[in-house]
Amino acid sequence: MRADLVARVERTCSRRQDAKGLRLAVLEHLRDEFAFDGYVWLLTDPQTSVGTSPLAAIPGLPWHRLPALITARYLATANRWTALTSSPRQVGRLSAATESELAGSQLWRTELAKLGVVDIASVVFADKHGYWGWLDLWRSNGRRAFDDADLELLAQIRSAVTHALRGCQARCFGDRVDGARAGPSVLVLAPDLSVRGQTAEAGRQLYRLNPPDPGPDGAPPDVPAIPAAAYNVAAQLVARERGVDARPSRARVHIAGLGWLTLQADRMTGPAPVDERDIAVTIEPSGFTDRREVFGRVHGLTRREVDVLESVLRGADTHAIAQELSVSEHTVNDHVKAILAKTGCPNRHGLVARVAGDLPADARVDEGILGRGDAPGRCAV
Template sequence: MTAKAYRERVLAEVRTVLPYDGHVWLLTDPATRVGTSPLADVPGLAFPDLPRLGRLRYLTTVNRWDRLLDEGRAAATLLAATGGDLSASLLWRECLSGFGVSDVATVVCADRFGCWAWLDLWRTGGAAYAAADAAFLAELAPVLATGLREAVARTFVDDAEALDLSGPAVVVLSPALVVRSQTAWAAEALFALNPPDDPVSTVPAAAYNVAAALVAQEAGAPVGEPRARVHLGSGRWVTLRADRMTPTGVEEGDVVVTIEVSTPAERREVFALAHGLTPREREVLAEVSRGSDSHAIAGRLFVSEHTVHDHVKAVLAKTGTVSRQVLLSRIAGAA
């Protein structure tokens, strides 16, 4: 089951227990916590308003997913977090109030291997969430994290289709995150990033998210490095990065988003986290990826060869691979 299918199924089941009027469920890069692939139903939101909504979500620290994670909370509601004063939330004050939103339940889908997604459930028309609702969502959060992490793990296949980005794929956004220009290679990459039923001329949410992460970083409230790895299907991954197009870093300058095929090291990190490898197992995997044999790995990590063999066996078992060659092929995405 894909991450999208999994989220759709969960949303349908949650609604039977906990009604809501709108939702935004965004996958995140497990290491940077920056958003990648959204699944949303926001009544009344026009597509051109998406960049503004995303920008405000990153700038609003009240119940922001990374803050909840750092605080050890899996779920929270906006009314409770603001003491009933919703205007304390920049996002609500400048955006959600216009949609009649009266409460938002936020769920962080994270585990000890990374942050995999966050979910906002909106209620409108004066409806609010109870403490028991937040408790229910908090109990559900680790289950969702495991389900999404396993879905990401399944994206790594050893017969992945190649993605050709031979030229520079660059998108230039205004300070308000409105598209100014893009290269021809960026247009091709954006076509691959967009869902099949979306207009191909639009910039996908992943580009807006890394740009919004940069804005939040500059505002002194960083979510994480403005970088995210995005799965395109068929084992293909690209990495998006955002930076300001000014030598001084002035916040009024345009934002540049680059799109590149993910490097082997970038793929390996997501692969290892998605398969639940321990820090030591990730170290061993990195050495195996460099072509090191067990003797060399033992010397570098100051452990016995027997211990190295045990770690390799554990990695193969957790990743469902039968040999080092198959393991590396799956990480690389090439047979």
Template sequence: MPSARELLDRVERHCRADHTATRLRQIVLADLRAAVPFDGHVFTLTDPVTRIGTSPVADLVGMRLARLPELIRLRYLTVATRWSDLLDRGTAATSLRIDTGGDPARSRVWREVLHELDVFDTATVVFGDRYGCWGFLELLRKSPRAFDPTQLTTLAALAAPITRGLRTALGRTFVAEEGELAPAGPAAVVLGPDLRMRGQTPAAAAALLRLNPPQEAMPPIPNSAYNAGAALLAAEHGVPVGPPWSRVHLGGARWLTVRADRLGTEDIAVSLAPSTLAERLDLFGRAHTLSTREAQVLGLLAAGLESPHMASDLGIPEHTANDHVKAILAKSGVRTRQELLSRALGIV
């Protein structure tokens, strides 16, 4: 079994490598299993602004896929160990047994789902920084053995490097790939109050299937749609996580925005449409750690302004505007303004 220091060193090396977000999570989970044993896991990316889940890597200890909407709905409605609440209170990691004072029955998701799966304890780690919330990890144990404080300290120490690794991996998705995929069109599904699908638009099936991991034998409804719907329900129940929308990478330079809203008194409409330029620019800036001023400059570059006009709009000297552009190029790993805008805007 590796020591906490050895584990941290290994994870930091993984997070500095050029892994995709999915591969990084898989490697980290493999290392974690040897140091902090667990029986199941949910390692989910989140939109950095809304904190809504998008793309999971999960093994739910034998749970039937038909119960997935129920689990997601209850996870958003349960404040105990919820990733957004950990972030709000400045706690990197906690466990179900600790957060409920030793009484997991105080957690609704445990009472109604996890208890039936013989889950004894869970440990949750949140990955957030000044640029947003990039994901969370939940480890599940079926054996009657709780996560101890030493293990939670080990998990908390991993939060900072994993946060950087996930954010950097997301930034690399803005690099155009060879053989770009066709643009994604708008689609929509209708979910009931239990988040089960009631209907979809004709264009939805193909678009939704693209959002599911290809190895998953799941109905063609992505977790991002369930999560957006669950976020809407959480807000309506007075326990909000964030606005019910998220941006999801669809491959190549494509990003979709998934958004939930009420359709009548019971149903929830979830729309999936190509992310707007503003949504892409915001995500690009956060992933590449742009300052507030640098993000403003990037927006003006995307609007077609040259340095003199940017300087005038921002009320700064032209040489300062050029310095900001140079800083953006350096952080984005590109040499020219054209290449920068190609990546940020998804123009091939």
């Protein structure tokens, strides 16, 4: 059956669905081929690689230990998803990274050993345009460690899943916004990432991003949402402070009905040592620069196409763009046609509207006026 797995995954990836549905379907395909007891699959900011929308099943984990587990994962150097991108196959396993001495991993010593984990197989979904997600599959007591054949299976499906995840994010542009913000959106986390407090708007947004599973018979859940996206940007801040990873502690995420949002984490000021201060996580509508940068990545634009896109968004015409980039007007028109084809926009006006999306109708970027635009389809991550 393993020989057929790639074809089945590719068929699944070719269907139009949201990122959560895609991940759940791929996990079922993997479960048909080899056993695993738990998993963590995050979408990521394409530039910073910070997790945004986690999908996870972790047997035996008390929820109050989740912040510690996330922090330990971000501090881990063995099998870290950002390091796996330097591997040709972009896969790895904890047992190999530690030469079968799991105690050599701080992540395993402090968190995974308590859960009976015997190995983790990891794959990062990244391409030349950015990071789109990473997956950890866990095996626990009573099972063998993952082997090279298991990793080869993950490596073979990686390309199709990466492309599909990027496509899911691309379809988020143009999604309608259901309502206005009800106030500032801020969480305050203790140094161990436990929640000290949050504004009502922060709770609403994080609930929409990662709602708890329904209760019996589909009843509404009686527990609050886990602010996992906030934990991830805060954990990246800790990793940055410890010198593990230099990328910013920020992430862009799309929430259906709320649009593109940017989460950022920073320490509060005060006399205490830095690692003893609280962490503030803010959630703000993504600005035009953020949207433009993500838009270019999710649609797979080349560097020159991004240059042309930026000029179009500033309101420059073909002649002006040709002068700016020192190319012919014919070349500019070819680039514009390529951009429209990749993004599915009918014309330059539609392109501007798609990037601007849920920004105010009278917002301005340089000399370009941004309008509101509708795009087909809904997005949910």
